[in-house]
Amino acid sequence: MINQSQTLRALLPGDALTGGGIDGGNKAALAEIDASCRVPVLFFFLSGLAWLLAGTVLALVASIKLHTPGFLAGWEWLTFSNVRTAHLNTVIYGFASQISVGVTIWLMCRLCRIPLVAPGLITVANLFYNLGVTVGVGGILLGDSTAIEWLEMPRYATPILFISYALIAVWTLVTFRLRAERHLYVSQWYLLAAVLWFPWLYGTAQVMLLIEPVRGVVQAAVNWWFAHNVLGLWFTPIGLASIYYFIPKVIGRPIHSYYLSVLGFWSLALFYNWNGMHHLVGGPLPAWMITVSIVASVMMLIPVITVAINHHFTMVGHFGKLKYSPTLRFMVFGAVSYTLASLQGVASAVRSVSEVTHFTHHTIAHAHLGMYAFFTMVMFGAMYYILPRITQREWPSTGLISLHFWGVALGIVLYVVPMSIMGFIQGTMLNDAAVRFLDVVQFTLPWLKLRTLAGLLLAAGHVAFVLNVGWLLVRMFEPYRKPVVRILTGEAETVAAGK
Amino acid sequence: MSVIAFILLGSVVLLPAAGLLALRWATSTGQFRCPDKAALLPFDEVEPVGLETDRILGGNRR
Ligand code: HEM
Numbered sequence: 262m263i264n265q266s267q268t269l270r271a272l273l274p275g276d277a278l279t280g281g282g283i284d285g286g287n288k289a290a291l292a293e294i295d296a297s298c299r300v301p302v303l304f305f306f307l308s309g310l311a312w313l314l315a316g317t318v319l320a321l322v323a324s325i326k327l328h329t330p331g332f333l334a335g336w337e338w339l340t341f342s343n344v345r346t347a348h349l350n351t352v353i354y355g356f357a358s359q360i361s362v363g364v365t366i367w368l369m370c371r372l373c374r375i376p377l378v379a380p381g382l383i384t385v386a387n388l389f390y391n392l393g394v395t396v397g398v399g400g401i402l403l404g405d406s407t408a409i410e411w412l413e414m415p416r417y418a419t420p421i422l423f424i425s426y427a428l429i430a431v432w433t434l435v436t437f438r439l440r441a442e443r444h445l446y447v448s449q450w451y452l453l454a455a456v457l458w459f460p461w462l463y464g465t466a467q468v469m470l471l472i473e474p475v476r477g478v479v480q481a482a483v484n485w486w487f488a489h490n491v492l493g494l495w496f497t498p499i500g501l502a503s504i505y506y507f508i509p510k511v512i513g514r515p516i517h518s519y520y521l522s523v524l525g526f527w528s529l530a531l532f533y534n535w536n537g538m539h540h541l542v543g544g545p546l547p548a549w550m551i552t553v554s555i556v557a558s559v560m561m562l563i564p565v566i567t568v569a570i571n572h573h574f575t576m577v578g579h580f581g582k583l584k585y586s587p588t589l590r591f592m593v594f595g596a597v598s599y600t601l602a603s604l605q606g607v608a609s610a611v612r613s614v615s616e617v618t619h620f621t622h623h624t625i626a627h628a629h630l631g632m633y634a635f636f637t638m639v640m641f642g643a644m645y646y647i648l649p650r651i652t653q654r655e656w657p658s659t660g661l662i663s664l665h666f667w668g669v670a671l672g673i674v675l676y677v678v679p680m681s682i683m684g685f686i687q688g689t690m691l692n693d694a695a696v697r698f699l700d701v702v703q704f705t706l707p708w709l710k711l712r713t714l715a716g717l718l719l720a721a722g723h724v725a726f727v728l729n730v731g732w733l734l735v736r737m738f739e740p741y742r743k744p745v746v747r748i749l750t751g752e753a754e755t756v757a758a759g760k
Numbered sequence: 761m762s763v764i765a766f767i768l769l770g771s772v773v774l775l776p777a778a779g780l781l782a783l784r785w786a787t788s789t790g791q792f793r794c795p796d797k798a799a800l801l802p803f804d805e806v807e808p809v810g811l812e813t814d815r816i817l818g819g820n821r822r
């Protein structure tokens with residue numbers, strides 16, 4: 262055992278060795294940790310943002326095609342089904358997952374209080390990851406989709422991704438083993454669970470659906486067990502881990518109730534993985550399987566409400582700070598959206614509601630309320646905090662920050678609210694035998710055009726953010742600009758460096 | 761079939777076992793003993809409780 266941890270400790274850079282791991286008292290300084298994370302975290306963030314831009318273009322094409330089917334109709338590789346699927350895979354695997362890994366790396370190092378270990382391992386993981394997504398999305402656009410939702414990437418791409426997930430999980434465990442802080446903060450519970458759950462989910466789904474496929478409805482069951490758990494056991498824990506760290510850090514106040522946060526973690530771990538079959542309400546599955554998932558969906562109110570209470574009471578008395586901190590703005594927007602998405606989700610899981618909303622745009626609205634208004638906003642907030650610290654430069658343009666925030670905040674509200682209402686009406690019309698199907702399609706058209714408008718606002722926000730990040734990087738490479746000491750040490754006075 | 765049976769049975773036994781072990785480890789190493797202290801883990805001497813760390817907008821940079 263001693264030998265094993267000594268071998269691992271050899272991974273720690275230079276002087277971080279002296280204190281010797283857990284409770285050795287040799288906790289690295291925050292600035293040192295941030296600097297050690299620079300290259301790997303930047304790799305994940307930059308490639309994630311490149312995929313976000315690609316996913317945004319694909320999203321706009323898909324959105325336009327739904328109200329103007331003749332758009333780009335001459336290009337067979339850009340059919341709606343190809344573009345929609347490529348959108349989902351670029352934003353989920355290319356963008357959201359890579360930003361998640363970047364944030365996880367930084368949070369793990371900070372909370373374990375050690376500089377980044379094994380940067381080579383994490384860089385190789387990044388290269389494999391981007392190779393996997395490129396091959397996978399390329400395969401989808403060439404028509405090689407597996408047609409299994411959320412697992413559409415062809416079989417020749419997924420092993421590459423699996424290797425990457427496995428490397429990331431190994432890196433996280435090594436970092437955890439070497440930690441200089443013995444106690445775990447609630448964010449670490451969420452992060453450790455997420456990085457271990459995901460390769461297991463992905464590997465199991467790959468074997469059962471692509472390598473040695475199960476038959477019949479069991480395929481659908483495995484499919485939605487996987488897809489739901491990507492949301493619940495990968496993105497949600499990483500989003501919540503971030504909120505639990507960044508809100509207290511930004512406002513300078515500990516979380517309202519640590520007990521509640523731990524209760525929230527364990528109840529999420531207990532209930533979320535039973536939820537998958539609520540995507541198949543009304544499907545040809547044994548009724549008890551669906552019923553179990555509906556019950557588990559309602560049980561999700563426990564972790565959701567604990568998280569909502571905790572975040573709200575932590576913020577009480579500090580809402581004025583939303584004016585000054587971009588991180589806080591995005592985080593609070595995300596935290597509120599998490600509660601709303603979950604309440605909408607619980608309602609959609611109930612049979613009588615699902616009868617109306619399933620197979621409608623209501624589900625698409627919910628998907629973006631969860632993945633965008635909650636998760637993506639939280640990741641933007643995290644990047645606003647992390648990037649200046651790892652590059653040691655200030656954000657070059659506050660105007661671009663405001664443009665980003667208001668573009669995406671208004672854009673996503675304009676996306677989710679009308680589409681939720683429209684989906685509900687669409688569902689009641691579809692269930693009415695007296696209404697012609699074509700009339701239902703006609704009814705949706707103006708709303709779908711509104712969604713394209715919302716998409717343009719979101720796209721403008723994304724471009725503003727990417728420009729600001731690019732500018733920040735240019736500053737990083739300008740040798741005459743001094744690093745910003747203030748944000749690294751917390752000193753209050755204004756420093757003119759970087760101006 | 762054998763691979764699938766292996767995965768399913770393995771998961772059914774190993775995952776809850778891992779969860780229970782994690783819980784046991786957490787209680788035996790006192791992870792839940794002092795929640796007030798645990799809530800302070802994101803803070804330290806350089807960035808203590810009470811210090812705001814992200815004042816960027818509104819012409820009030822800190
Ligand atoms: C307690 C919390 C939640 C419950 C009970 C829930 C429930 C549901 C249900 C029942 C559906 C299927 C709707 C249908 O097809 O008729 C669904 C879809 C979806 N949910 Fe949630 N949801 C919850 C939270 C979230 C969160 C936090 C996210 C994002 C991180 C999210 C993302 C999605 C997505 C992306 C879909 C669409 C999946 C697809 O069809 O491709 N949900 N949810």
Ligand code: HEM
Nearest residue numbers: 317320321323324345349352357624625628632716719720
């Ligand atoms: C410019 C912003 C975006 C626009 C305009 C947009 C638009 C769309 C469109 C048109 C679809 C297909 C809907 C359909 O099949 O009827 C879709 C699906 C989807 N999008 Fe987006 N999207 C955007 C950004 C994002 C982002 C950033 C994420 C995740 C991080 C995301 C996650 C998803 C998911 C999970 C689905 C599948 C939903 C389902 O099957 O229920 N989208 N999006």
